[in-house]
Amino acid sequence: MSESLEKFNKLVEAFGELPTIGKKSAIRLAYHIVMKNSFVGIKIAHAIEEALGSIKQCASCGGMSEDELCFICCDESRDESILCIVENAKDILLLEENRLFDGRYFVLDSLENFNLSGLEHLVENGIKEIVFALTPSIANDAVMLYIEDKLSNFTINYSKIAQGVPTGVSLENIDLLSLSRALTDRVKV
Secondary structure, three states: OOHHHHHHHHHHHHHHOOOOOOHHHHHHHHHHHHHHOHHHHHHHHHHHHHHHHHOEEOOOOOOEEOOOOOHHHHOOOOOOOEEEEEOOHHHHHHHHHOOOOOOEEEEOOOOOOOOHHHHHHHHHOOOOEEEEEOOOOHHHHHHHHHHHHHOOOOOOEEEEOOOOOOOOOOHHHOOHHHHHHHHHOOEEO
16 A cells, blocks of 8 residues: 555554454445545544443443443343353343343353353352353363353253354354254253
């Protein structure tokens, strides 16, 4: 790209750092914001600034929240006997958007930062079933076994989403029907 367009090139580079945005898409987005609709650019910049300043992890489930507890953890109408463990907060949004689950959630994030005491606290409050809604893989099978072992002193039924989800494919890339069937037809672990 031209060296005389340093600021434009920085914008393209910034867009290119986003997941699934390649060089051509980054150029298209930057061009649209700079040359076609600068108001959209200002609107996006403002929305990003507000989101970065107000969104944090829920103190209970690890999902996204603007308050200490997210709207799901505050919802008393949800089934408090079933807990869905997901890989990241984004997975909660997907399940909630499609109204596929009405229990509580727990975000795993990673085993290095695994909040075992937080999970135990949730389980102590009447959890009867844990559903693992993790991307099918050998590594995640090991994670499920690890969690089952750490919670072995509790009486809990374990299940995982059914194999309607291809191995190695993230939940965000699954069609609604497959995801719905996988959650509905979950299997005992």
